Amino acid sequence: GAVVSQHPSRVICKSGTSVKIECRxxxxxxxxxxxxxxFPKQSLMLMATSNEGSKATYEQGVEKDKFLINxxxxxxxxxxxxxxxxxxxxxxxxxxYRTGQETQYFxxxxxxxxx
Amino acid sequence: GDSVTQMEGPVTLSEEAxxxxxxxxxxxGYPSLFWYVQYPGEGLQxxxxxxxxxDKGSNKGFEATYRKETTSFHLEKGSVQVSDSAVYFxxxxxxxxxxxxxxxxxxxxxxxxx
Numbered sequence: 001g002a003v004v005s006q007h008p009s010r011v012i013c014k015s016g017t018s019v020k021i022e023c024r025x026x027x028x029x030x031x032x033x034x035x036x037x038x039f040p041k042q043s044l045m046l047m048a049t050s051n052e053g054s055k056a057t058y059e060q061g062v063e064k065d066k067f068l069i070n071x072x073x074x075x076x077x078x079x080x081x082x083x084x085x086x087x088x089x090x091x092x093x094x095x096x097y098r099t100g101q102e103t104q105y106f107x108x109x110x111x112x113x114x115x
Numbered sequence: 116g117d118s119v120t121q122m123e124g125p126v127t128l129s130e131e132a133x134x135x136x137x138x139x140x141x142x143x144g145y146p147s148l149f150w151y152v153q154y155p156g157e158g159l160q161x162x163x164x165x166x167x168x169x170d171k172g173s174n175k176g177f178e179a180t181y182r183k184e185t186t187s188f189h190l191e192k193g194s195v196q197v198s199d200s201a202v203y204f205x206x207x208x209x210x211x212x213x214x215x216x217x218x219x220x221x222x223x224x225x226x227x228x229x
Contacts, residue, residue: 044219095217103208104161
């Protein structure tokens with residue numbers, strides 16, 4: 001298998017602050033990583049595709065200025081929720097695509113609560 | 116566009132019962148197919164996958180066979196355990212789209228009672 005970590009696993013912040021979530025592929029290099037959002041009892045919603053060394057590709061309806069994605073290395077992608085509001089509270093999950101296995105491996109998720 | 120449809124839950128079974136979760140897909144090409152499992156409060160774990168027609172993926176007693184003729188990838192387990200309680204997602208990956216972009220079904224929640 002392959003291991004993908006996320007940090008932090010849980011974060012509580014005040015409205016108006018920014019929160020950074022890290023996604024790391026621990027035992028393989030990932031040119032492409034994905035960021036998802038999951039609402040309670042619902043499926044995953046793809047937010048953006050993160051490509052190492054280039055700008056992320058955002059899905060329709062996702063504000064790129066609010067959800068900043070940086071994929072500076074082959075093992076790390078970060079999602080920064082800027083000026084967070086209570087409606088941004090959610091479960092954020094990243095995944096890393098392992099070329100050769102043609103499989104996405106998921107991180108354990110980050111639960112964000114904005115007060 | 117590509118899509119994945121899986122049976123809606125929740126599914127409630129007694130321990131040692133037989134499990135089937137149906138999944139069908141539509142795709143322009145020949146996608147790889149996956150089942151992921153999500154335990155409460157956690158991310159998704161790859162359960163099994165199949166990359167071409169007639170392939171059978173298997174893991175932890177779960178099986179699914181890639182049926183091109185019926186465009187299906189049904190998940191089965193002969194005897195479920197309480198520890199199998201989770202949400203199961205069927206997904207397809209078509210190389211024609213963005214690299215590695217998965218199309219997910221809506222998920223099926225399984226509850227196994229002792």
